[in-house]
Amino acid sequence: MEDNILEVLKNLNFTEYEAKAYLTLLEESPLTGYAVAKNSGVPRSKIYEVLDSLAMRGDILISHGNTQQYVPIPAKELIKNRRVKAEESFKLAEKSLEQYNQSAKNRENIWNITGHDEILDKVKECILSAKHRILIELWKEEFKELKAELKKAADKGVVVTIIAYGEIIADFANVYPHDMSTEITDEYGGRWLVASADNSEVVAGIVSLGKDSRAAWTMHQGLVMPITEVMVHDLYIMEIMEKHRELLEESFGKNLIELRKKFSIYQDLKKHYV
Known part of the structure; x- marks a missing residue:
C-alpha cells in the first residue's frame, strides 16, 4: 500500500x-x-x-x-459521506460558536494593518460580516476592488452607503459623490479609506502608498463611535450642500475654501499626513 x-x-x-x-x-x-x-x-x-x-x-x-x-x-460513497458529515460539522460549529464571535475579538485593541492589499482584505471581511449597515468612504480606485463584496452585502439586505471620491456608480447602494474630490486629493496627497460595519467595527487608513499603506482596525467603541459619526456628519454636510450650495458658497467661498483655510494649520492647505 x-x-x-x-x-x-x-x-x-x-x-x-x-x-x-x-x-x-x-x-x-x-x-x-x-x-x-x-x-x-x-x-x-x-x-x-x-x-x-x-x-x-x-x-x-x-x-x-x-x-x-x-x-x-465504494470509495466515491465514502468520500461523499465524509463531505456531508464535514459540512454538517462546519454548520453546527458555526452556529454553536456564533455566540462567542464578538467576545472572542478583543474590543480594547487597535490592530495595525500594513499594505494596500492587506487593508482591503480586512475591509472585505468587515463588509461580508455586516448584517445591517455599511458606511464606507473611498476613492473610485478602491471601489473597483471592493465592488463585488459590497454588492454581495447589499443582496443580503445590508444597507450600503458610499461617500464617493471620483465617479462611482453602484445601483445597489446609496452613493453620495463628494464634489471636491480633486481638491481633497491634492490637499492630502493621497487616498484614504474608512469603513464602518454595523456601528461595531471600523477600518480606517491611507491606501494609496502600495505596500507602505497603513490602516487600523478596531472594535473599540471609543474609536468606532466617533469615526462612524464623522462619516455621518459628512453625509449631513453633503445633503446641506445639495440644497443650499449657493448660500453657503456666498458665505464661505467656492467649495467652502474659506472654511478649509480656517481649520488648516498649513498655509498651503497641504495636510502633510503622508
Missing part, C-alpha cells in the same frame, strides 16, 4: 490500521476478518476491533452468516 494513500485516509479520520483494513477490502472482498488481517498486516489481535469501528462508521458492511465477511462501501 502506498504511504500517501494511507495519509489521505488518515486525513479522513482513519487510524492507520483502519486505513490498511479498508484498502485491503477495496482490493478484494468479501473477506473474513482473518483474511483482512493476513492481507493488510493489521495484527490479528486488533483486526476485529478495527473492523467493528469501520462498521460503526458505515465505512464497511458485514455479511452475517456462519462466518462473518466484510465488504467496503
Whole structure:
C-alpha cells in the first residue's frame, strides 16, 4: 500500500490500521476478518476491533452468516459521506460558536494593518460580516476592488452607503459623490479609506502608498463611535450642500475654501499626513 494513500485516509479520520483494513477490502472482498488481517498486516489481535469501528462508521458492511465477511462501501460513497458529515460539522460549529464571535475579538485593541492589499482584505471581511449597515468612504480606485463584496452585502439586505471620491456608480447602494474630490486629493496627497460595519467595527487608513499603506482596525467603541459619526456628519454636510450650495458658497467661498483655510494649520492647505 502506498504511504500517501494511507495519509489521505488518515486525513479522513482513519487510524492507520483502519486505513490498511479498508484498502485491503477495496482490493478484494468479501473477506473474513482473518483474511483482512493476513492481507493488510493489521495484527490479528486488533483486526476485529478495527473492523467493528469501520462498521460503526458505515465505512464497511458485514455479511452475517456462519462466518462473518466484510465488504467496503465504494470509495466515491465514502468520500461523499465524509463531505456531508464535514459540512454538517462546519454548520453546527458555526452556529454553536456564533455566540462567542464578538467576545472572542478583543474590543480594547487597535490592530495595525500594513499594505494596500492587506487593508482591503480586512475591509472585505468587515463588509461580508455586516448584517445591517455599511458606511464606507473611498476613492473610485478602491471601489473597483471592493465592488463585488459590497454588492454581495447589499443582496443580503445590508444597507450600503458610499461617500464617493471620483465617479462611482453602484445601483445597489446609496452613493453620495463628494464634489471636491480633486481638491481633497491634492490637499492630502493621497487616498484614504474608512469603513464602518454595523456601528461595531471600523477600518480606517491611507491606501494609496502600495505596500507602505497603513490602516487600523478596531472594535473599540471609543474609536468606532466617533469615526462612524464623522462619516455621518459628512453625509449631513453633503445633503446641506445639495440644497443650499449657493448660500453657503456666498458665505464661505467656492467649495467652502474659506472654511478649509480656517481649520488648516498649513498655509498651503497641504495636510502633510503622508
